[in-house]
Amino acid sequence: xxxxxxxxxxxxxxxxxxxxxxxxxxxxxxxxxxxxxxxxxxxxxxxxxxxxxxxxxxxxxxxxxxxxxxxxxxxx
Numbered sequence: 538x539x540x541x542x543x544x545x546x547x548x549x550x551x552x553x554x555x556x557x558x559x560x561x562x563x564x565x566x567x568x569x570x571x572x573x574x575x576x577x578x579x580x581x582x583x584x585x586x587x588x589x590x591x592x593x594x595x596x597x598x599x600x601x602x603x604x605x606x607x608x609x610x611x612x613x
Contacts, residue, residue: 540591545587560577
């Protein structure tokens, strides 16, 4: 299982933070055809989704592995 999705999520959240800082400093109204706030919210949302999903799946796999080890010890 790769950690690349989590790192991509962190990059999206960082890009959203940078975009927010640029919006505040320079007053950017549009990013391409989208309002800057929509792009900011979308990047942040996708980033958080990727990070939390990766962490939840890793936690689930850790619980399954712990249960397997416990069952193997009890069976011996």
